[in-house]
Amino acid sequence: MQIFRRLRPIAAISFDLDDTLYDNRPIIVAAEQAYLDCLQREFPQTRQWGKHEWRHLKLGLMAKHPALSHDPTALRLATLTSGLLHFGLSQADAEAGAARVMAEFVHARSNFRVPDSTLELLGKLQRRYPLIGLTNGNVDPERIGLKGMLEFVLSAGEGKRMKPHPDLFAIGCDRLGIPLSALLHVGDSHSADVQGALRSGCQAVLLNPGFGQTEAAALSSPLPHLQISRLQALELLL
Numbered sequence: 001m002q003i004f005r006r007l008r009p010i011a012a013i014s015f016d017l018d019d020t021l022y023d024n025r026p027i028i029v030a031a032e033q034a035y036l037d038c039l040q041r042e043f044p045q046t047r048q049w050g051k052h053e054w055r056h057l058k059l060g061l062m063a064k065h066p067a068l069s070h071d072p073t074a075l076r077l078a079t080l081t082s083g084l085l086h087f088g089l090s091q092a093d094a095e096a097g098a099a100r101v102m103a104e105f106v107h108a109r110s111n112f113r114v115p116d117s118t119l120e121l122l123g124k125l126q127r128r129y130p131l132i133g134l135t136n137g138n139v140d141p142e143r144i145g146l147k148g149m150l151e152f153v154l155s156a157g158e159g160k161r162m163k164p165h166p167d168l169f170a171i172g173c174d175r176l177g178i179p180l181s182a183l184l185h186v187g188d189s190h191s192a193d194v195q196g197a198l199r200s201g202c203q204a205v206l207l208n209p210g211f212g213q214t215e216a217a218a219l220s221s222p223l224p225h226l227q228i229s230r231l232q233a234l235e236l237l238l
């Protein structure tokens with residue numbers, strides 16, 4: 001553990017989910033493949049498009065509807081619907097088809113369980129601190145084993161902007177009934193987690209390298225309060 005700033009009193013701890021509590025890389029690869037397989041199985045004509053075409057469509061939708069950039073589920077659904085309209089489906093059929101493909105992605109996206117080592121750590125920490133989740137992703141926390149570990153999980157979307165915007169931090173602290181300065185946020189992303197927490201007035205712990213990775217990223221400014229290379233280092237807070 002490296003200490004860069006003096007910690008203030010901690011009333012609660014928040015966690016990013018993807019790549020902080022588990023290795024998200026193989027999970028998202030599998031979910032993307034399940035999504036693509038379903039799309040091409042149900043709509044063979046979409047095989048004409050590769051990643052470039054779908055990405056171009058997604059970026060165009062984000063430029064036209066900026067709020068979608070803060071809602072990964074709505075953005076993926078809108079991209080699917082727009083793509084299916086391009087391939088000649090009616091509005092109703094495109095929306096229904098997009099919903100079916102999206103359901104396949106959502107299922108695969110949460111088709112895993114958080115490692116026992118992470119659950120054991122959370123179990124120890126929750127005896128002393130209220131724990132919550134703040135995520136830019138769209139994983140189902142209950143399906144992956146976090147039910148009972150976190151008091152609640154806030155996800156970007158539905159009007160809540162992604163980290164590093166302050167929305168999730170502010171809403172989380174408001175629900176907990178604590179000042180922003182009393183929240184210690186733990187995440188693997190400097191840009192989203194560290195900068196988001198510090199800009200919001202919270203305290204920050206950077207997990208570097210992220211879960212499942214071996215190479216640490218170069219540390220940049222602003223510095224977090226703490227940097228850890230293993231999640232289990234948080235036991236020192238007990």
